[in-house]
Amino acid sequence: MTVPPRYRLSDAEKDALLLEQAALIERLAARVAELEALIGKPKKTSANSHIPPSQDGPGGKARKAKRGRKPRPSRPGVARPLAPDPDRTERCLADSCPHCQAALAPAAQRCRHRYDHIDLPEVRPVVTRVELFGGRCGQCGRRYRAEPPAAMPPGTPFGPGIRSLLAYLHHSHHVGFERLSRLLKEVFGLTISEGAIANAFRRMGSAFDTACAAIKAKLLTAPVIASDETTTRVNGVTHWQWVFQSDDAVLHTIAPSRGRAVAAAVLGDHQPEVWISDRYAGQQELGRVHQVCLAHVLRDVQYAIDCGDSVVAPKIRDHLRWAIRVGKRRPGLRDSTLAAYAAKAERRLDALLGVPAAHPAGRELQRQVKAWRGKFFVFLSDRRVPPTNNGSEQEIRPSVIFRKVTNGFRSDWGPGIHASYRSVTGTARRQGQSAWTAIRHLIDGTFVVA
Template identity: 70%
Template sequence: MAPGSPFGSGICALMAYLHHSHHVGFERLSRIAGELFGLTISEGAIANMFRRLRTSMDAATAAIRAKSLKARIIASDETTTRTNGVMQWQWAFLSSDAVLHKIASRRARSVAEDVLGQHRPDVWVSDHYSGQQELGREHQVCLAHVLRDVQYAIDSGDTAFAPHIRDHLRWTIKVGRRRDQIKDSTLAAYAAKADNTLDRLVARPVAHPAGRVLLKQIKAWRGRFFVFLKNRHVPATNNISEREIRPSVVFRKVTNGFRSDWGAQIHAGYRSVTGTARLSGQSALSAIRDLVDGRFAPA
């Protein structure tokens, strides 16, 4: 039984799981407790149940952050959320063995810098938002985002430049998916081919206005396209971050956001704990039960 609570750790973990993983609101949680378990749990009692998680959630998040600060490759993304009707930003930071969520009032680069402290990973993976730049020694831009810009140029009427860029980037992504089957020397040759082909494409004159805008973007990001062809552990896209943050987007749409600052921080902690646990094969419900029982430790 959680200290100060009349309810056992199993009920507490289940309520947190249903709320944060399945977006069940407090009113429905109260009804579920009564109809399934014969328990009378008011919405206020559920709120108090979650509030008591704050100390253990903060400790777990600190441990997860410590693991993140040892990572050589970090991928990151951010999305809007709402707290007390005010727009805020939820950031996600992913490495091979840790997932850290942070809800902040800003979208500025300083949020990521506060998380990183003095740590500077070898590679940072993100989209091309300015607040995600200059955070690693190298930067792999998300090619899925680049391809969206390319498609926009095609849809705007550029049929001479953008389609060639699209085909080339798709080819490099396909190569990236086969990296575990490719020898180092062959991968190096592919990386050189990727660079040389892109150099040749951007050297051509571009007539269409949308194509010229795309050309300018590509030249600005030129050195950040093919890091994944030189480092086998770097993804070509930032899809892992988008997948990690998507459940919180759904949560926001279903619940209309958070009604308290502590609720927002509990959600960020929950997503950090369950996201990190998933990397080692542990389910969200099992991880949050370990947290409530004081047994959670990042693998």
């Protein structure tokens, strides 16, 4: 005997179920097609993303070599120019003719060849023994002692030249404490321990604090400020090194946070007219107008091209490159011409955002561009603004090398000294001074922020 089913679907319920299943199948098919398109997704590298070149892997250099650059044109050979004021001149006169051995008179000879021989003398520290005399006063009976020379106070035996050299070699050339101690002993004949080097750096703290306060005050008067950040290690814990720079000042700071509060604390009540950075959320809404780094945007566009989008991404790439080329020509363009270029750039980008993108990578790129619309071509309407944030990246690059060589900081005071050193030398470079000159002026007490 057959048992009848407990529940039977009506015709309307069957039709509704079939429609629901059909819609589900359609969504799943679209998702499968999207995932199949992503199966051949290329690997992210420094050429198409924000990944640093060190993480490109073993094939990174090969890919770059394959893409290659145009060979540099050859140049005519140029000899090293002679020194304008040689310390010593060695005049060599011939005694006899090398062909017939005839005796030669000095008066008949003239200079036939001239060249410089350059060498370094043996460098050894100059030790000055300071003796302070004193005695007991015959009138009041109290003891007295002569005052020490102002340039040679008691305390550390190392003068400003040695302290400047220590800071210069460690922070500019990334020489670690152990190698720095060995270098001074072998090259200069100066015995100094790693602990003495650390003490010398700690004593520079007050001079660095004064200089950084003046640099910060100069920075906060700038109408255009750019910023970037990178990771560093402090006692084995990840921190972030921030750089804020304008045309006249560079300020570094190392903080345990990557949040927006770090930039807000540096700016205080100051809001620059234009802020330049990448698209990291912690650096948004800090200026009245924001210019995003087009170099970062171009890497994202290149990734969309590598993923297979051949419709939208190549056109956006060409358009951004055209805008950057126009930016380089700004000194020779009139304001009206530049305004016309800015309007043309906006119209073209709007048109590209309206192009139907068949590839998922193209649709994702359009979504990202729409999210940052209005922050791409500020440099076309303001001559003070660069199209990229390369200035900040160049300022922070030496600290990235320092991190790779030294593996970070092992003290609580080390990050502050390094950030201050980079601030002083970066600001001095904008004033036409070298890092060595800047750090020597700082230790001598003559460093001035122009």
